[in-house]
């Protein structure tokens with residue numbers, strides 16, 4: 001649109017059109033079920049806010065469980081896909097940067113899943129995101145982050161590439177810039193009629209750094225699991241689900 005400065009980033013119309021199919025494994029009941037169970041329990045009777053709500057993969061089933069869900073999302077194209085789905089029109093979604101955009105009201109739960117914190121490419125931006133999450137929470141409210149861990153233990157000295165998928169319809173390779181905590185994720189998808197792909201930039205951080213970001217925002221760690229099944233977080237974990245809590249009212 002002429003004069004429209006908005007930038008959807010890599011989740012543009014083409015990416016939004018195939019997003020749900022591209023991440024079909026993340027829609028499987030064995031993945032989504034435990035995710036929504038944990039989030040619904042943490043929201044309780046309160047409202048929930050999803051940072052980077054996307055096409056509503058998590059928000060819509062959470063709303064189906066009776067939780068009032070709002071969202072913040074950078075990509076208009078992703079929100080357009082959300083709006084096409086049953087119940088998608090009912091969710092209040094603000095277009096903007098999750099590190100800075102405020103939405104009205106107070107929430108019992110703010111959550112940011114699918115490693116999307118890493119889309120913020122500087123430490124400052126991630127710190128701001130934690131502060132923004134905390135600013136939306138009522139007393140005792142919770143901020144939940146789900147993220148994969150960097151696969152640094154697979155990197156021999158001198159190497160920077162880790163292949164993480166080579167299935168018939170997808171090849172994925174992560175390229176690490178260890179000194180700067182950055183990675184470029186390279187994806188190639190084989191569709192029935194064509195091959196396409198994309199690269200995305202990420203900043204990874206270990207949970208200990210996120211705990212400091214949470215403390216800067218006035219929150220304390222309540223839980224850290226390896227996954228949504230609440231399995232213990234260990235040295236062998238490849239992901240984490242972390243829950244930080246805002247102080248109770250005094």
Ligand SMILES: C[S@@+](CC[C@H](N)C(=O)[O-])C[C@H]1O[C@@H](n2cnc3c(N)ncnc32)[C@H](O)[C@@H]1O
Pocket residue numbers: 008009011051052053054055056057058072073074075078096097098099113114116119120
């Ligand atoms: C991998 S998708 C996850 C979408 C959804 N949360 C899910 O789990 O399916 C990442 C989403 O984050 C959004 N995003 C990336 N950076 C963002 C930012 N700074 N502020 C708001 N949304 C952002 C993208 O537009 C995209 O919709």
